[in-house]
Amino acid sequence: MVIITAGMIGVGKTTLTGKIAEHLHTKAFFEPVGENPVLPLYYKNPKQYGFLLQIYFLNKRFSMIKQALTDDNNVLDRSIYEDALFTRENNAEGNITDTELEVYLKLLDNMMSDLQQLPKRAPDLMVYSETDFETILYRIKKRGRDYEQIDTNPELKDYYYKMWSAYKQWYKDYDASPKMKIDLERYDLEDPKNVDAVLAMIDEQLKSLR
Numbered sequence: 767m768v769i770i771t772a773g774m775i776g777v778g779k780t781t782l783t784g785k786i787a788e789h790l791h792t793k794a795f796f797e798p799v800g801e802n803p804v805l806p807l808y809y810k811n812p813k814q815y816g817f818l819l820q821i822y823f824l825n826k827r828f829s830m831i832k833q834a835l836t837d838d839n840n841v842l843d844r845s846i847y848e849d850a851l852f853t854r855e856n857n858a859e860g861n862i863t864d865t866e867l868e869v870y871l872k873l874l875d876n877m878m879s880d881l882q883q884l885p886k887r888a889p890d891l892m893v894y895s896e897t898d899f900e901t902i903l904y905r906i907k908k909r910g911r912d913y914e915q916i917d918t919n920p921e922l923k924d925y926y927y928k929m930w931s932a933y934k935q936w937y938k939d940y941d942a943s944p945k946m947k948i949d950l951e952r953y954d955l956e957d958p959k960n961v962d963a964v965l966a967m968i969d970e971q972l973k974s975l976r
C-alpha cells in the first residue's frame with residue numbers, strides 16, 4: 767500500500783503521517799524543513815526565491831514518490847500531486863513569472879509520465895486533512911517557525927488564506943487515486959482517542975479498496 771497525506775500548511779499532516787506509518791508498520795517519507803536551505807530564503811524574499819523553492823521541492827518529491835511506488839509499502843507526508851498548487855499560487859501572487867510557471871509545468875509533466883513506468887503507477891489512497899482557517903493560523907503560531915509567523919510578516923495571512931481556499935478546490939479535482947477527507951479540527955490528534963478514531967476511518971477506507 768502507498769498512502770499519501772495532503773493538506774494546507776500547518777494542518778497537521780506530519781503528525782498524521784507518523785501515526786499512519788506506526789499503525790500500518792510502513793515506512794514514512796518526510797521532508798524535514800530544517801534541512802531545506804531555500805525555505806527561510808523564500809519567506810524573506812518570495813520573489814527572488816519562489817521558483818528555486820518550487821524546483822527544490824519538486825526534485826525531492828519526485829525522488830520520494832519514485833521510491834515509494836517502487837517499494838510499495840509507504841506513507842508520504844505531502845507528495846508531488848499537490849506541489850503545483852504552491853507554484854500556481856506563487857505565480858498568482860507575482861512571485862513566479864509566467865515563463866517560470868510554464869517551465870515548471872512542463873518539467874512536472876515529464877516527471878509524471880515517468881511515473882507511469884514504475885511497478886505501481888499511483889498511490890492506493892490519498893488522505894486529505896482540513897481544518898477551518900483560524901485553526902490553521904493557531905497551529906502555525908503554536909509550531910513557532912520564525913519565518914512562517916504573521917506577527918512579523920502580516921502579508922503572510924493573505925497568502926495563507928489563498929492557499930487554504932485553493933486547497934478545497936484541489937481536493938475536489940484530485941483524481942490520481944481513491945481519496946478521503948479527515949476533519950482534523952474535530953479530531954485534534956493531540957488526544958489519543960482522536961488518533962484511534964482517525965486510524966479506524968483510514969482502516970475502513972483501506973478495507974474497501976482491497
Ligand SMILES: Nc1ncnc2c1ncn2[C@@H]1O[C@H](COP(=O)(O)OP(=O)(O)OP(=O)(O)O)[C@@H](O)[C@H]1O
Nearest residue numbers: 774775776777778779780781799820823849852914
Ligand atoms: N511546494 C511546496 N510544498 C510544500 N511546502 C511548501 C511548498 N512551497 C512552500 N512550502 C512551505 O514549506 C513549508 C512546509 O512545511 P511542512 O513540511 O512542515 O509542511 P506543513 O504543510 O506546514 O505541515 P503540517 O501539515 O504537518 O503542519 C511550509 O512553510 C510551506 O509554506
